Amino acid sequence: EAGVVQSPRYKIIEKKQPVAFWCNPISGHNTLYWYRQNLGQGPELLIRYENEEAVDDSQLPKDRFSAERLKGVDSTLKIQPAELGDSAVYLCASSLVRANTEAFFGQGTRLTVV
């Protein structure tokens, strides 16, 4: 069974440029998470979807970040414009919608803003 797939794996952009990340969750997983992880820190939740509905986006910097999950499967996370402080690893994870299930992570996208 394929795991969570993310692309690209690495991205280097200049500040003020836009960038987008893509995530394909595990088949059948209704819950999808986007996390940002800085070096030496745990993952920080940006947004959580249940199917196509964003049920928790309280930590998403909405002035420059946006996300969508059309049809409740794949998701994209966009930053426009990117800032130097956005450099981090962006992780996508998915899990089943029921109690007591673990989240599985994709390989992440390492973003470097220069």
Add this chain to the structure above:
Amino acid sequence: EDKVVQSPLSLVVHEGDTVTLNCSYEVTNFRSLLWYKQEKKAPTFLFMLTSSGIEKKSGRLSSILDKKELFSILNITATQTGDSAIYLCAVGEAGNNRKLIWGLGTSLAVNP
């Protein structure tokens, strides 16, 4: 405020040593506690604990949860250099708010 605290923040041991990593939590609506191992990529799932006192074991790794004292430990026996990683603890909330609250991790280095 809900929080998950891991200790120690970093640890250096020699191959063959046994290590114990700690995770304590203060979460209003506890559902489960999860342990992940993170090398130079995404976290990989190790254990999920929901009941107190029941040890979960996988090879040289084991973990147990104490819901009364609000902590969990992750044990690694006969450590190997391949165990070098960051070990992350997360607590899942119950109910509709299915949030995972993450600790900062313990960075383990196993030297030959």
